[in-house]
Amino acid sequence: MSARVGIVTFPGSLDDRDAARAVYLAGGEPVALWHDDAQIHGVDAVFLPGGFSYGDALRCGAIARFSQVMDTVKAAAAQGMPVLGVCNGFQVLCESHLLPGALVRNAHLRYRNRPARLRVETTRTAWTNAFAPEAEIVLPAKHGEGRYVADEATLDALEQSGRVVFRYLDNPNGSMRDIAGVANEAGNVVGLMPHPEHAVEALTGPSTDGLGVVASVLAHLSEGARR
Amino acid sequence: MARVVVDVMLKSEILDPQGEAVLGALPRLGVTDVASVRIGKRVEIEFGENAQNVEEQSRVIADQLLANPVIESFTVAVERGSNEGA
Numbered sequence: 001m002s003a004r005v006g007i008v009t010f011p012g013s014l015d016d017r018d019a020a021r022a023v024y025l026a027g028g029e030p031v032a033l034w035h036d037d038a039q040i041h042g043v044d045a046v047f048l049p050g051g052f053s054y055g056d057a058l059r060c061g062a063i064a065r066f067s068q069v070m071d072t073v074k075a076a077a078a079q080g081m082p083v084l085g086v087c088n089g090f091q092v093l094c095e096s097h098l099l100p101g102a103l104v105r106n107a108h109l110r111y112r113n114r115p116a117r118l119r120v121e122t123t124r125t126a127w128t129n130a131f132a133p134e135a136e137i138v139l140p141a142k143h144g145e146g147r148y149v150a151d152e153a154t155l156d157a158l159e160q161s162g163r164v165v166f167r168y169l170d171n172p173n174g175s176m177r178d179i180a181g182v183a184n185e186a187g188n189v190v191g192l193m194p195h196p197e198h199a200v201e202a203l204t205g206p207s208t209d210g211l212g213v214v215a216s217v218l219a220h221l222s223e224g225a226r227r
Numbered sequence: 228m229a230r231v232v233v234d235v236m237l238k239s240e241i242l243d244p245q246g247e248a249v250l251g252a253l254p255r256l257g258v259t260d261v262a263s264v265r266i267g268k269r270v271e272i273e274f275g276e277n278a279q280n281v282e283e284q285s286r287v288i289a290d291q292l293l294a295n296p297v298i299e300s301f302t303v304a305v306e307r308g309s310n311e312g313a
Contacts, residue, residue, distance in 0.1 A: 059295055066292075095295065102297040104237075109244045149241055149298060174242070 048089025061091030090191030107174025
């Protein structure tokens, strides 16, 4: 039986259908979840997609944090359920304090929409274990508020504990230490700005590297099932 | 009716590109002696007639929602003439 990956739709989510397709193409079963429903319907992992949840009113991800579904996602993440946040989903995870740091306006104030070259800095997470160590990959980035910031002590702690998951090779937004994605301590919660779900088919993406992210969580879950 | 003003500012160590952009535009107005511009948000909150603990509630609102403590700081001011504590 294939793993069930829940994809949350908030008002203003844009990439939920691409996320579902990525899960399907990688061999998982996508399950639609709704922001206003506290039930996550027995899924094995959760994908928070990109977009502009609640119109990004106040700050990106600030309102989504208080949605019904996020209470359940937070509790499940604490129990070890894999959770991925992409772009707006990453912002939601930071606002929910599931990941450290914050995402603020790009340093150059422009919306940036182009493929981003990244290095996978750790394969010891639920969402990157299928990549080769230090693999260089290409995923589309499209955001106006993607500059990762945190205080120096937090950044040092992230580096030392191997929780910087993705790093830009050509920093598109001024992120501190070129950070594109980070993980929580346990490695089950990962957030990144560039979009794995847009890089799953040669016809539409700059690569198919995004499949590795979903393949990782499927491998992680099947390993858990064997244990 | 109690009225509270919450000011939210990016912390000083966080780059404020909007402020930088405004600073960069000032010479076009003929203003050349400004050292720094920082842009924040002002939030005006009006409580209902019988609201209690207005300042305390405003701090909760500011801390949990209006400001992200990772990047922003805030101040809470209960406006003069409002019935805080009444």
